[in-house]
Amino acid sequence: MNILVCISRVPDTATKVVIGSDGNSIDSQGVKFIVNPYDELAIEEGLRLREKNGGVVTAVTIGTDKSTDVLRTALAMGVDKVILVKGEENPDSFYVAENLAAVAKDENPDLILLGRQSVDFDSLQIPSALGEILGMPSISVVSKLTIEDGKVTAERDIEGGCEIVEASLPCIISAQKGLNEPRYPKLPDIMKSRSKPIDQRDAAAAASRTSIIGMEIPLKQRAGKILTDSDDDINELVRMLHEDAKVI
């Protein structure tokens, strides 16, 4: 099976984000970047499918010169080859999807795996946009995946339950937590990743359709509310959990 895994480079979730002086981008000074955590699930799933069925796993990222680190991580985890598409500094989802589609057309994968979303901009658009551009079935937010005889069965988490979806290959899957437990790269594989080649390409002629005109960091954290054990407050707590937090 020929598997393409799309990964993005995002600020570490523990990083304190600061807005750049231009007011519409994140100041990257001192920020640590990592593989988008949902994409690690996609990489892991690709590797497991290869271990079971044979084939090749290719990882691709649409990024800049700085993005080699996330590809190095994918190599250390065990992907066979990596592609860096060098493009715009701050692309939108459409631009990324167009470029991923261009790579997919060259690589001709049976399966495209992505994370359900990037934890930086959280647009959640790319898996669906990619399906549209390539004319492929796209199943998003998948927490269990089985592929047999070219038939794909995917379980999706939905409000209060799960949905089972079928499609045939070639197909696009976006990964949700629970799909698997990503492996740690082993030390010898980390060291070997150094000497593996990175296939570098220029971005396809695509243009972003949206641009960010401003960013803001919320000034204050939401104030906590303290309730007592009076009957009124217990009713209020139930109401808040039901209507505000929507957890019950």
Add this chain to the structure above:
Amino acid sequence: MSINRNLTEEQILLRDTVRKFAEDVIRPQARELDEKEEFSDEITAEMAAMGFLGAFLPGKYGGSELDYVSYIILVEELARVDSSHAATIAAHNSLGAGPLYYYGNEEQKEKYLPKICQGHLWGFGLTEPEAGSDAGNTQTTAVRDGDYWVLNGSKIFITNAGTDMTLGSTVLTVTGENANGKKELTCFLVENGTTGYETKNMKGKLMWRASNTCELYFTDCRVHKSQMLGKRGDGYHQMLGTLDNGRLSIAAMGLGLAQGAFEYALNYAKQRKTFGKPIARHQAIAYKLADIEVGIAHARPYLYEVCRMLDGNERITKEGAIAKLNCSELAHMAANHCVQILGGYGLMKEYDAERFYRDQKLLEIGEGTSEIQRLVISREIGCFD
């Protein structure tokens, strides 16, 4: 200055990976293993599967091929979470694998290195009841008898020598007298299970309680001559060379412990409130945290630089001693401040501060005490010329 400054992509990935592994696999069990004084075969096997055991050995023996900076980062990140597990890895690599790899002949390397990369441990038996700092005063003897050498004597405080995963240890013995009247010292590779060789686990340690520490006993223990490491009489310089390198891994343990204690104390200081504000905002507490940060900021780049010297095959006798002394005293300061910042809670076993405080102390004693490091440094700068 970023913790990752001047590191390669692989070194940064290695740091992130080991940090995650230590947080996920070691942290949840560290306190309990310490409390029970128990060495964990399971965690050690997981560390072996990650490639921690043959850290800087070549791939042909099954090693992970780390450069020295990467190896030091590995130890540092383990010590940030738990010193016992860092000790298992540091002692195995620097003291166990090191002498076999640097001084062993090809036959010995092929016999042992693949196994000790894959999940077996190897110890380094130098210290004796009468020979610690004064290692030249070794009493254990080896006497030639045909194709065999017969060992008699004992060793003490030997890390990793008596676990179920231990394959054997390198043992320093007296094989005669040199022309200058000093003892002729020679190392032998002794496998666990050899007749006349026994290991006894030492219990009741203050620190590194989840790491294995042993006494070794040799009673007419016959070891084949092919088990001699290097040449007869090479023991003394093999031992000094091993300790020169080993000091860097103790330095890494100090740096990692200081980092762990710093993060723990800072986090606590921002949560704990007295007199209406977080204690981190009381200047006396804030300055303690600032002092630890200053120490770490100087210690890390220096240690990495010494590692780069070693990678370039430079002599590091002085620099290694400086790094070891500095990082172990830094760990002492950081752990002490950490407990102080936690107040009464810092003294309770439920909080990691207490474990940092105990674990730190070995670093000023093992692989050459702080006094001995100052002796090495003062000799190197010419005080006694």
